[in-house]
Amino acid sequence: MPKALDYHAMLQEALVEARLGLAEGGIPIGAALFDAAGRLIGRGRNRRVQDGDPSMHAETNAFRNAGRRKSYRDTVMVTTLAPCWYCCGLIKQFKIGTVVLGESRTFQGGVSWLKRQGVKVVDLKDKECEELLARFIRANPEIWNEDIGE
Amino acid sequence: MPKALDYHAMLQEALVEARLGLAEGGIPIGAALFDAAGRLIGRGRNRRVQDGDPSMHAETNAFRNAGRRKSYRDTVMVTTLAPCWYCCGLIKQFKIGTVVLGESRTFQGGVSWLKRQGVKVVDLKDKECEELLARFIRANPEIWNEDIGE
Numbered sequence: 001m002p003k004a005l006d007y008h009a010m011l012q013e014a015l016v017e018a019r020l021g022l023a024e025g026g027i028p029i030g031a032a033l034f035d036a037a038g039r040l041i042g043r044g045r046n047r048r049v050q051d052g053d054p055s056m057h058a059e060t061n062a063f064r065n066a067g068r069r070k071s072y073r074d075t076v077m078v079t080t081l082a083p084c085w086y087c088c089g090l091i092k093q094f095k096i097g098t099v100v101l102g103e104s105r106t107f108q109g110g111v112s113w114l115k116r117q118g119v120k121v122v123d124l125k126d127k128e129c130e131e132l133l134a135r136f137i138r139a140n141p142e143i144w145n146e147d148i149g150e
Numbered sequence: 151m152p153k154a155l156d157y158h159a160m161l162q163e164a165l166v167e168a169r170l171g172l173a174e175g176g177i178p179i180g181a182a183l184f185d186a187a188g189r190l191i192g193r194g195r196n197r198r199v200q201d202g203d204p205s206m207h208a209e210t211n212a213f214r215n216a217g218r219r220k221s222y223r224d225t226v227m228v229t230t231l232a233p234c235w236y237c238c239g240l241i242k243q244f245k246i247g248t249v250v251l252g253e254s255r256t257f258q259g260g261v262s263w264l265k266r267q268g269v270k271v272v273d274l275k276d277k278e279c280e281e282l283l284a285r286f287i288r289a290n291p292e293i294w295n296e297d298i299g300e
Contacts, residue, residue, distance in 0.1 A: 048218065055205075055214035055240075064205035068198065070296060089239020089260070090205075094299040110239070146220060149244040 031058035036074035042066025102129030181208035186224035192216025252279030
C-alpha cells in the first residue's frame with residue numbers, strides 16, 4: 001500500500017507561496033501541485049497585482065509552473081483557499097483527482113460542484129491560511145473583489 | 151438602442167489568432183474579448199506548444215491580454231471553438247455576459263452548462279474554424295488530447 005500523503009506538510013509549500021505573494025504586495029493565496037508520490041511538481045501564487053495578470057490565480061499558476069503533462073489524474077492540487085469557478089474548471093478539465101484546501105471559510109468557490117464531479121476534496125481548516133487572507137481583504141477589499149469578479 | 155454587434159466580423163479577430171497559432175506550430179484556436187460597444191480589448195491564442203504553457207488556452211490568453219478590469223459583465227468573448235471546462239469556469243467566475251463560438255462540432259466543452267448559468271451563447275457554425283482545427287487534430291491527435299486532458 002502506498003504511503004499516505006501528509007497533506008499538512010504539503011500545505012506548507014502553498015503557504016510559502018501565499019506569504020511570498022503578500023511580501024510582493026499581492027493577494028496572499030498560494031498553491032502547489034504534487035504527483036501521486038507526493039513529489040512537488042509546481043508551485044504558484046496569485047499574480048494579479050504583481051504582474052497585472054488577472055489570469056494567474058494561484059492554482060493556475062502552480063499548474064502552469066508544473067509544465068506540460070500527459071495526465072493529471074493522479075496529481076494533488078493543494079491550495080490555501082477553496083478554488084474559484086475558474087480554477088475548479090481547470091481541475092475538472094484536466095481531471096486533477098484530489099484537491100486539498102487550506103480553508104474554505106473566506107470563500108467557497110465551486111467546491112460543492114467539484115465534489116459532485118467526483119473530485120476528492122479535503123479541507124484542512126488551517127488558521128494561518130484564513131488569517132493571512134482575512135487581514136489582506138480587510139485592508140484591500142477592492143483588490144479582492146476584482147479578483148473574484150465581484 | 152445600441153447598434154447590434156457584428157459577431158461574424160468579431161470572429162475574424164479570433165480567427166487571425168488561430169491562424170497565427172497554426173503558423174507557429176501550435177493548436178489553431180483563437181479568441182478575442184470585446185467591450186459592450188464591440189471594441190477589441192484583448193486577443194489571444196492557445197500557447198501550449200509555442201510556450202510549453204498548458205495554462206494558456208485561447209480564451210484565457212485573450213482575457214490575460216485584456217488586463218485588469220473591474221467588471222467583465224458587458225464583455226463578449228469570441229472564440230473559434232466552444233470553450234472547455236477551464237475556460238467556462240473563467241467565463242462564469244468573471245461574469246462574462248456573452249460568448250460567441252466559431253463552432254462547437256469538434257468539441258462541446260461546458261457550453262450547455264454555461265447556458266444554464268445564464269450566459270448568452272451564440273454559435274456561428276463557421277466552416278473555416280471547423281476545418282482549421284479538424285486538420286490539425288488529424289495530424290496531431292496526441293497534442294489535442296493533451297490539451298483537453300484526455
